[in-house]
Amino acid sequence: MTLTSILPRGHREPPTRRRTQRGFTPADPLGALAILSAVAVVALWVMNQGGPLGLTTPDRAMGSLGQLTGLLASDLMVLQVVLLARIPWVERAWGHDLLTRRHRWIGFASFWLMIAHVALFAAERVLRQPAAFLEALVRLFVTDSWMLFATVGTLLLIMVVVTSIRAARRRLRYESWHLLHLYSYAGIAATFPHTFTDGADFHETWTRVYWWCLYGFAFASALLYRIALPAWRSLRHRLRVESVHVEAPGVVSITAEGHRLDRMRTASGQFFIWRFLDGPGWSRGNPYTLSASPTDDRLRITIKAAGDGSARAARLTPGTRILIEGPYGTLTARRRTRPRMLLIAAGIGITPMRALLEDTAYAPGEATLIYRYGEEEHAVFTEELRAIADRRGVELILLPGPRRANTSWQPAGPGHLGDDVQALRHLVPDIDRCDVYVCGPPAWIGAVRRAATAAGAHRDDIHTEEFAW
Template sequence: MTTTTARPGATPASRAPRTTRLDATARTAAGTRRGADPARPVRLRPPLRRAWWPDAVGMFTWGTLLVVTALWVANSGLQDVLAGPAAALSSLGRLTGLWASNLLLLQVLGMARVPVIERAYGADRLAKWHRWVGFSSFHLLLVHIVTLVLAENLYTGTGVVQSAWSMALTYPGMLLAWAGTLMITMVVVLSMRAARRRLRYESWHLLHLYAYLGVGLALPHQLWTGSDLTAQPWAAAYWWGLYGAVLVCVLVYRVGAPLLLSARHRFEVVSVTPAGRGTVTVHITGRHLSRLRVEAGQYFTWRFLTGPGWTRGHPLSLSAAPTTAGLRVTIGVDGDDGERIASMRPGTRVLVEGPYGRMVSSARTRPRIAAFAAGTGVAPVMALLHDHAATSRTTGPDTLVQRLSDEQDGSLLQDAAWLADQYGLRHVTLVGRRSRTGTSWLPEQYGHVAGPQAVRHLIPDLDEHDVFVCGPDGWADAVVTDLRAAGVPDSAIHLERYTW
């Protein structure tokens, strides 16, 4: 472990390095890497947030489920459950179909980047919710299909396969519904962890878009054959309105808003420079950046218009505080698209979608910042530390705990060294393989140290800090567990996982 410590406001000559030790073998070194003086942050307008947004979004979600259940009850759903096996199966099939359709629409709405929803929960929580709702709606969809086919079998006395085939050919819109089900099934299979490991993010994201088409193909059969949707005019109006609202949100916030943002600011690449082994830093400028609502710690989806592959979106956090002079991102170049990005020339146009994320300085409840970062997860916390640097002169030094596989692995080490020199940042590097026993987020040579104890050793004045954690999901979750065990309340923990 290496740590650089300095008093805020002191000159480099007057600072005496101090080591935070986990055991007697810990190494100490002052920051030896020196980078150029980054541009002084100029705070841009932060996105608006309201404390009641999460409650409003939650009430809307549960309200829609209550409405569709009421539609089922109003259309003799409960009576049919007691009317015999065939009627009971048909009634349960209708109910699960309503729930599945409602959840599918809410799933699409949740990832439509609606500002109220995005800023209420944050992208990390929305992604987990999106995954949970997706699998839940898919399971309900399977129950819907099975119960209705079994009910048809009991009504007609034919075989199960023949009943399913007859329904597909004779019921209006059913062939489209089956096609939509196959597309949704494909997306669900590709969303399983084993399948995702074999796909690059860009390919998975492109295939994931077929879920939109699958949901759209299910609409006709619901409105043509679903008695819960057609029995009353207000029921049909509800479903048409819900589908229409979701479609409008997707078109406005996933298509229209990004195009308008990119056209207004005309983002373009200024330079591409190495930032560490396997990473580069991309500097981006644009017009009228003082009007851009963004905070340090947020991320955009970037599309670099460099020829073939420009349609691939890259969700990248800002790696420095946003300024009126431009934005900065740091990206790994070892992937399929890395060579294209690393070779970009100045003037390359950029399409931008965002900003997203709630791991921002304005979410703090305490005066100082402590950050735990692994891999490229250092980018958003570095932006936070840049943004808070000047304030740290009066509140006390911030802390960065950076996880590295080896001494040459780290990104943005020059930035950390500069912040240590100029603002007294306490920079701790945890170098080596992850421990396979004991505390898993520490290097193996420190795995025997209890996690809560390690947290307190690394940040003795922990109770004065909000803690920002960013990195791979397993590592980040382990850090958060030990932070809670060390007494840090959830209100002071801000988590963003690098996963999809």
């Protein structure tokens, strides 16, 4: 293992600053509102179904519990849509990574509630008509009002959930997975009508108003922030490819020029969803992080070929039109509360770190970058990083070599620095006074987070961005 340090930290002692206590943020009411919506659903069920008092016979119990699980599944489906509707203040409050994880957890909870809903109603029909249960099930899933749509919608949602399981995602290209995931909107829409025609909880006017408002808010949010706002920004800022530069084998940087890009208030560390209008497949967007600080008329991203969409980037030509969604992400200098910065990156995860290093406010000796990569030929931005380090007084630590183990963040080799915790303490003795920014593969990020916490960093001072889908 080779350890290269450029401009070691000087003896200047940075000013001590206490970690800012977390105050009220827009994130605080979000969880409460989500819980309140589920409580409201249960309250509606109790008022309309009689709650536990209505569970007097086996078939009534199955039907009533089926109604409850269906209502909760619908509520969580709406919440899923809202979480990833790209609502700006929601994105800023929680961060895209956290929203994505919670979207996934809520999705699986909604799925199992939906399965319980279907199974309980099927059991109710069988109990009521044991001698003609096949006919009863056909009516339930096919011939009753809007039930065929609901059945098709349920099958679509099952397909989406199955392809979202980690083992299944590994076998799919990102573009294929993303296309299949969009069918969840069709599935939700198909299951929507039967709730109003068949659900007992929708017979009261005020109950209908509640659900119409809930569905309407989710639909309007998705329409406004997933379609209308990105379309308006793309038309207004008129982004085009200015240049394509090869950084390493399979890695290219794309510089895009546009009009009044400062109006988007983009910060280093954020990402956009990019669509290059270069031919078939343009409609499938890909998330790429800025690899240089944004300017009034230019944005730069750096892409590693990992699928059809990213591989096409090397073939882009100057002048190609670009559609964008964003900016998203909270891996920015706005999260700083500590006197020092420690940036740790692996592989292509160096892209947001290079941008952060370039324009974040810090004095010489207050920033350290640890960059881990497999082979020298795959290292990205090493010359640019050295230039920034020389100019701004950054301690630059390069750690080349294959990863030591799946549970370690360090490279393998005879010159390693002990276990993960010892290595961090050796390289950054005052890690407890640092904001720690981490970007790379999920498992590697987990190893860094564990080591940094054990070495003395506060968990609230560790900021991450996963390069995964």
